[in-house]
Amino acid sequence: MKTKYIMALLAVLLLASCQKDFLDPDSLSTVDNKYIFSNVDDARKGVNAVYSYFQQDAFRSRLSNNMCGNTDIERQSGWSSSADRYQIWDLNALDTNGDLNVVWTYAYRAIRDANIAIDGIKQSGNLESSDASVKRTFNQLLGECYVLRAYWYSMLSFYFGDVPYLTQAPVAGMNFNLPKSNRNEILTQEIQNIIDIEENMLWADQLPYGIEQVNREYALGMIARLSLQRGGYYLTPELNMVRDSDYLDYYQIAKDYTEKLITLKDRALPTDFRQIFMNQCKFLTPLNEEILWEVPFPKGSGDVAWNIGITVDGGPTSKHDYGSGNNYMGIPVTYYLSFDSKDKRREVTCALYKINTDFVPEFISNVNNIAQGKWSRHFLDTPPGKQSAKGTGINWPMMRYADVLLMYAEAENELNGPTADAQNALKRVRQRAFDPADWGTKVDGYIAQVSTSKDAFFDAIVDERAWEFGGEMIRKYELIRWGIYAEKVEETVEGLKKLADEANAGTGTGPDYMYWKVDDKGNFVVLNPDTKVATAPDETWKRQSFLLQLYSSTTTYQEWITKDFSKYYLDGPKPGVARYIYPIPAINIANSDGTLNNDGYEFK
Template sequence: MKLKYIIIAAATSVLMSSCEDFMEPDSLSTFDLEYIYSNVDDARKGVNAIYSHFGQDAFRSRLSNNMTGNTDIEHQSGWNSNADRYQIWNLDALESNRDLQIVWTYAYRAIRDANIAIEGLESSGLLESNDVTEANAMNQLLGEAYTLRAYWYSMLTFHFGDVPYMVEAPRAGNDFNLPKMDRNEILEQEIQHMIDMEDKMLWADQVPFGIEQVNREYTLGMIARLSLQRGGYYLSPDLNMNREDDYLDYYKIANDYSQKLISLKDRELNPDFRQVFMNQCTFQTPVNQDVLFEVPFALGNGDVGWNIGVRVEGGATASHDYGSGNNYMAIPPTYYLSFDSVDVRRDVTCSLYKINTSFEYEFVNGGLDIGQGKWSRHFLPTPPGKSTAKGTGINWPMMRYSDVLLMYAESENELNGPTAQAQEAMKRVRRRAFDQSFWATKVDAYTNQVSGSKESFFEAIVDERAWEFGGEMIRKYELIRWGIYSQKMAETVEELKMLADGAESGNSPYPIYMYWKTDAKGDFVIYNPYKRVVAPPDETWTQQSFLLALTSEEFGYQPWITKDWENYITGGPKAGVARYVFPIPSEAIANSQGTLLNDGYGF
């Protein structure tokens, strides 16, 4: 049975008792740790309890995508409502924000269950079992628990800054009202725990559930990712973007462990970029390819293809049975136009079409509601039903091998400049993005051009990560650790205004209108995806305003251009600083009995 089906039941198993708050110490009173962790099969169930929290809204809709905008490549309007998710998009969330409460609560529930598993596994006596198979399995489970805990602490420190650091399983008598700990100390300890475990873990091709289970390659990647987070910039309570003096030590760790994965378990990237995501939409989970780990969602669970992906218009009166799918994070036209015109990633990542109720292609709403094209419910092998929405069962990617290659290139550049090794790592990613006939110019010549200095190579890394991971909702965290969040938002707004001005004046080389149709094979085709044309070749093409839609007679620039990123640039408590840290939820403050406060950050 696949892990995705097992974890659905984990929260109601003998290993879990529901707690209204992470502070409650009654979990261990409901089961016997010594019994549960006395054998591999039951220990597996214990660790499954940690995975179960991915199936909650805290992750499947909030952390996976809703809370990760706005950026220069994904955005949503937050200024036109006071609802919870809009407050988050607008960087002005209140303590009472329910979405923040959900994330905080389930993050600490996952951490609680990780701590229970860690204690049970470490006290089991089976990590050093004479039975090699048993010892390997138990150490693998312990590595999973530590890596999953590290993920949740990484997210807590990104979204809330300094937070309580809980590393003990809950017991009556323990002090659960812990004060905040410095986010850097938390990351340091979590990185070290993964370092201590990774060489005792198993590769994806050695574990029962492959890439649907935390494995050694993912843990190696997480060591690199959290090290770059620790070595990067972060928002301090006085609203400055700071970086610790020892940051190069953590770039060195990122470099060592990304290189370790490349050395021990290298693999070719899937030559078909689209297939990486079609695998997820068609429930294929190949090992030793792009995806290192993806959150396993069973049918009936998961929001991929419902709140992120190609827009699909369904319902009871639709002529198809694929149901309804929205897209909460639109792609700005600046990002679409930033791609090289022959980069295959553009048309995979950016969906200029939607599926209407007649199950026909149609240009996106308003011309600029560009969707995340990597996933869609209409790619599902079996239509889930007319009235379905959530619960597509499409897995969510947590890390891909191209991420490891680019983390290696970035850390190598930071430490040693654009060495041949850093350049080759970038070239490997770009080779997949272009047909081989373009490699001489788009891969080799391009990489040589951007490798003139450490600074120019870094800028190329910033661009390459945007083109490679669009829609995968990790951009926010990258802009934060690079210390350029507000800067990139300001650049995006200015670029949008320039595109709008060019369209209005008629001087733009880019598409003011696009012309589209469905061809004889039934495919959605755009005549001029990248350039302005006076007219299409014949009347079979439908005209759709594109850059012309950036302005209106009523507003001039469309309001979303001037308002979506305003609080990231000048509208927040400090101009030039994006206050991405949110207040600790009021419920957690109240439950802490005076230990926690929302101090600093302009709250």
């Protein structure tokens, strides 16, 4: 049963009430920090302050969704408006962008409160308490703080590059105007902090709140994820994609710590891929299965199935009580068609239908609006109300065990090529995607084919991560660290053009039209999900234009095809490079007494 303990306790937090500048020591609680961290219960509340920022739009709708496009598997049309989120989608955000300011501000508030908690815990003496339970709990709390702080620094480096590195609790008289630190120096230290504490953390099944609480599994996974970021490519102010010469050291760390988790706490992947996400929609949090950690949202909070997931048309005149939800980020049809026709993940990941006001599924209105099918408010057991929108209470997954297996396979391949161990890790993920009867060709045969070289296996990892994690909004970070961001979006554009040309000429093999219906049991059914069919077998099927929608008689291709990704590879400040770094918000530059600037990156 879902506990939602962290978010439900926000009203009684002692530390997270700041509304002033994110570094201002006057904003801290007047409650004695020594008292807060003198006992387990109050220390828990102090650490909960760090979690509280996942309740803010900085994470709830920005970092978990809106700011994660565009990629080869998620997209939106940034060119169609100058509003804040559109600037971000168009890779053309100004330093006055409100969304960037929200992320910057709340990231540093979370970091500030993590530093306060880390300092309080270290000063408390309870890390070496003679009471074994107290000692264990305080070490766990310290680990939670380090992991959460590392998450925010990871995001800051992805979006802003080099940033100020704050690791001390603020006190009166401290110099708060710190210059930027090198992003790799920050990541190096944050990785080491988690390495130093992870053995003192507890597994999810040892914790009162399981996978809704940062745990040792997630800490080990984060060491690997951060290490791959540290060992990956990044954009310099001169608009070059580079990686440091010591990158293999960090692939080794990623391998070591994924292997450590696999050795110490392996688990079988759940065989039902859909159920992983249905659990979130049903408020179920099983232990020792797929999810390592998910952000807990209490009922009445969270944006999952409001701005990400299957579209549900609701409102006061609707015939259902599930409210309204939409998907801000659509799925490109090139990604949908990249799945093997027998891959069970496609139907779960890519929704070709929406729920109308009669509470009946119907085909999506446009080929550019394929939704993330993993979540939907109409999956909820209890309808949240006709006029509900936000606040579904559905948790957001931060890391899955399949990610650990694929990170291990990637790191092992980078270090040693496609060894048997690397192949086996990929095999475990791929087996779930297909019926056992098809494993001979779709798993064993496929893996043998892609294991002929290191490069071929890497390409297979790139593909597999797309098919496995579609809609979970981590693809952007992977394309960045692999150094193939511009390449992949260009590939997407060319693929869309090819589909449009073939549909218009009638020469393709894909579904120019799709035939669909709602069967006697109320299920949405598509006759030809990935093939061309001339006519339907009977009149119960409805015909819907599909790939033909990509073509335009006036512009050849629909505008979104040529414009959504153009600044990612074609007409950005440096063609062939995606300038994914954004300017530091102007208000923070102005308040820095000259220590911060937006030099480089050809910002306007």
